[in-house]
Amino acid sequence: MAEQDASIEPSSFDLIVVGTGLPESIIAAAASAAGKSVLHLDHHSFYGAHFSSLPLRDLLPFLRSNSPTTTTTTIEDNNSDSNNGTDYVALPLKPRSLYTHIEEHQLVSDDDLPLLLGASREFYLDLSGPRACFCADAAVDLMLKSGASHHIDFKSVEATFMYSSGENKLVSVPDSRSAIFKDRSLSLLHKNQLMRFFKLVQDHCQASGADDDGNGNGNGNGNDRRISDEDLESPFVDFLNKHRLPPNIKSIILYAIAMADYDQDTAELPKNVVKTKRGIERLALYHSSVGRFVNAQGALIYPIYGQGELPQAFCRCAAVKGALYVLRMPVTDVLIEKESNVYKGVKLKSGQEIFSNRLVMGPTFTLPPPSVSSSISELQKESSESVGLGMVKEQVARGVCIIRGSINADISNLLVVFPPHSLHPEQISTVRALQLSSNVHVCPSGLFVLYLSTICEDASRGKESLHAAMKTLLTHPSERDESTVTKQNVDTEEKTKPTLLWSAMYVQELTEIEGPQDSLDAISRCPVPDGSLDYRNMLESTMKLFHNVCPGEDIFPEREAVEEPDL
Template sequence: MEETTSYPSIEPSNFDLIVVGTGLPESIIASAASAAGKTVLHLDPNPFYGTHYASLPLNDLVSFLESQSGPQSQPPETSSDHASISLVTRPLYSALEINTYSSEPIDNSRKFNLDLAGPRFFFCSDSIIDLILKTGINQYMEFKSVDASYVSDAEGKLENVPDSRSAIFKHRSLSLSEKNQLMKFFKLVQGHFGNESEEDKIPEQDLESPFVEFLTKMGLSQKLKSIILYAIALANYDQDNLEVCKDIINTKSGINHLALYHSSIGRFPNANGAMIYPIYGQGELPQAFCRRAAVKGCIYVLRMPVVAVLMDKDDGTYKGVKLVSGQELFSPQLIVAPSFTFPSTLGPSPAQVANSCDAKEKVARAICIAKKSLKPEVANCLVFIPPRSLYPEQITSIRVLQLSGNVAVCPSGMFVTYLSAMCGNVEEGKKLINAAINALFSLPTPGNSEKSAADSLSEHIEEKPRLLWNALYIQELTTGSFDSISRTMMPDEHLDYNNLLDATEKLFREIYPNAEFFSVTTLSDENLDDGGSELDP
């Protein structure tokens, strides 16, 4: 361990809020609190911003996943004026598998910016985009369009998602009847949100019914229902099997998703479709909020572990934190990243927290690296694999996001593909992800990672990209909690940030009920070009 004297002394020693971890929820709250005039200290034991929302070079990502896959604890500390209870880091990742399918190392591994929480993107009309514009942090970020969306079958065959009038007309596998059905349905949804009379509104009883039932009532084919449910409304679970579906989407929620999707198309002049992605990775988002917080006076210190929480010796209430340097700092409120457990006097014991996490649902994630696109001539795209597409027991949708070097997440000529799926346990998660990888990629024969002569000769006609490297891991899904010590949530299973942003704003308002959650920015630079999508509607 480094000598205590190598850590900087932090002045002052009293703050309105101390935040540990620079993940997205922590960074948003630190920025909002700083904008509201609060004194904020933002600490992170890591040498990088983003924590569980970071984008990291290849080797750093593996090291972080390994470090967060087992429990870590500090011995109890003592304090002359306060009781001191050590923090415990709980494991939030498990079943980490790293596979290399090439005898040669990946070139320029430092040029990768890999998302820990992928796949994830922004709808152009997302609430998070509205917040980016409101706060002015768009001056710190650049974006590219996600070029296309596809639905995949068990063989990895990709078909375009008909998400607009022109896409419907161009779609080759839809019958004329299906095209008319889809056009009629989109027109119905548009009328519901338009200024038409009440007669054009969808009846209330239909809005509360399961979305899949409403789609059936509208006469849509099974193929169209699957596209709408899983590639546009982004349903997680098999909506046709109510016995296994843990999240039934009602019609109101479903058409709200459609409205968000359609309102995102054309919002920004240089965005080709409904979705955009930040250049250099999702980790740019928490960094942008941190930069805004710093402008407003927030103090940042990386590589600074918090080893203990300071408690009042008489009533056991929270008073402050003790740093690895030995320095004690004080605040009425503390926010910690989800990898930290609360001391037993403030909530569940570390063992209880670990046990409760094991009982909750998880999300299986994977990162794949290849030198060929899933779809020729397409750089950045989404792929959806609906339930039961790969095998009969598949009850959740699998989401896939492919990114290229043009968003600076990998060297030019390479492609990074993220996969995720909800799962109840490790075995289910690994089965889902491996089945999707086998459908989308070409893997070498077991026991022989080298190219054979036949492989080399046939590579020019091979449809699937050859997998060079992948990582698979299971992530716990944890929610936040509120008290004088509050804990934020892990990245959720969704592809967007809407739920996470809602939970973060709620936490901020509970801590500061009389403060505004970001006033309109005074920053004037609102014309940042992403090289593909200007955030200037």
């Protein structure tokens, strides 16, 4: 990695990447593997940007701070010394924060707080949690294919639970045939219904695989086992109703396995409706994830030391292939050719100008105006006004909690899903809560980290749902300190709830990134962290972006077969 104050050599690259978030890091690694010369810059002193894992002391300052102030270059006439007699102009690159409605609650005593903060460096707190990988999803395949798996280790998320508001308890999500029959919360009738449905999905997937094996349309027998195209295009909830699955089974399939974000019984917008095709794919992914790795007890795995290890792993892959890394180096301006309005390069805070064919930026950097005016004064005004990230579609409310004790005394790492309306009548979207322990090295021994999130259009409603989930799962220290008489009136389940010691809550914008425009099609921006539990949607966007940046190139060309490692 180059020194911050050193001159970067060479001064011309095929690709410059600004920001070390996960999408940016994947693109840098893939471009390097394709033989491109890559310069990867970040104004932070750490890797990961908005996908990073931070110590406790650093989390709130990162959230509260605006993006670092960049040097605003004054753009004058063509003969100005600021352009050094060159044939291009410098457009100021302006960052913008993703986060709003930030709050912090310190619930430990004044005596305990220094101990908690003293262990700050033992915490690795994810900025965009909760997030995990399905064992069989594309993100894991990409890590194996790229070699990033050599730089990162995982632990199993041992179990998934769903909150049943009717029973006011957590019920386990069966992830295998044996788990279904061992589940005491399901009647024998419901177990048989669930097994038949899973068998239907399995037969469909096998038949679809036979049709896609290069032998045309299969042998006909496979097609007979496939779910009809009409059903595949119907809402998944209608398909489940068609098979007369009871409400509790439907809820488990829709929200804890297919991971639907919104209430599927009342979803009005097409984008919120999970179609049967998508639901079947998610069921297949879930079940193929169970048992893929010998030491993984469930369908999900989580990186040791936090999700910030993922971008670092891809950055290491890029560095091995020759990419140059410089941290603590802000990019202040984007250089545009005066006559053609074509992207030329960037200007660094150090004053050095670096040139490249393409530029990829993190999601919080604003693009220069899509068309450059012949008037420099108008160009300066347009650049200063075009500071939007794109259209804000939705928001995701996120929470981070430090707790004493586990939600389930026998399990260290687990996922809890709260279906829509299970916490309060106005809850229209799913709330997910991921508990992690010290065995993944994200907190000191004896403590746990709990991440929560929910998609929302209104920040206050989103935070209301998170608070309700926290109240359901946790107790406050004040509740523990009640009189003995009061404690005797609390049931056993309530007594075993973990104690909340510290929490932070914030709302992150989810924006729709606009594609390249006009003469600035050499500049691209990466997606923001989304509201999903896994990385699949982000990865799909990143793949499309890579093929735009490196047309005709394969992302991480096939290497020799690599044995899948144990966790």
